[in-house]
Amino acid sequence: MSNNAIEIQNLVKEFNDFKLGPINISIPKGTIVGFIGQNGAGKSTTIKLLLGLLNKDSGIIKIFDNQDYNTIQIKDSLGVVFDDLLIPDEMTLLDVERFCSRVYSKWDKVFFNKLKDKFNLPSEKMIKNYSRGMRMKLSIAIALSHNAEILILDEPTSGLDPIVREEILDLLLEYMQDENHTILISSHILSDLEKIADYIAFIHEGKVLFFETKEELEENYALCNLSDKEVENIDDEAIVGRRVHSFGQQLLVKRNLVPNGITLQKPSIEDIMIYFVKGENK
């Protein structure tokens, strides 16, 4: 049995004007993978393929070594959050709770009610009258309350205020106390991922540009500010991307390819993402 919770091999999906893949990613059990990329890069498409909500053109997707994940057991082991709640608007939280207790074999009513109180979610208000933040919180509460072994979260913190976001990140870290738990989370709020992710997968125009641990990103890349003259001494191979200023240039470089003596700074994940995209036109 492999040590991966999710394995994606040569996954391809084509729409009229967009091609995803081939995507190759292995997500080890017990890790949090932050899935980043520009709007339209292919994050949600990958997640939908993973969940069987879209049909792939080719490739292999395995969840716990299992390619046939339409079984109840595998559905039970996935907790899913999309950027909006996919629940009929006429339902109340009480209806949702009753529904989930029937659908999920390991539904934890006590934990769900704890989250309901923590998030101040009204029990009898119709979901259609919930605010966006309340809908997201309910969605997260459901995903966390059925003892899923993998959480797949597509933009779970979008539209939430910083305090609630922090609470949710804490809940995710608490969930990860169990070493068999795994999270794949896509987000444009890169500072959130900076706090919790072990790996960052960066998808750009349907291709994975990198899949590295946060430590590897830190070891491999650095920012430096140089004059135009100084930049001439840097090998083109070392430059991932650049931003030209009136006083010189800021570069994202591969640490191991720049000469000694240059002052290097640690880039944020946001820096790395921006310079990778800009690097295309360097």
Ligand SMILES: Nc1ncnc2c1ncn2[C@@H]1O[C@H](COP(=O)(O)OP(=O)(O)OP(=O)(O)O)[C@@H](O)[C@H]1O
């Ligand atoms: N059902 C579909 N039919 C046709 N094209 C689609 C379909 N679903 C997605 N696409 C296209 O696939 C591309 C990737 O979209 P996707 O939603 O995966 O991006 P994303 O990275 O999740 O973006 P965002 O950050 O904006 O949510 C886009 O060009 C989108 O228009």
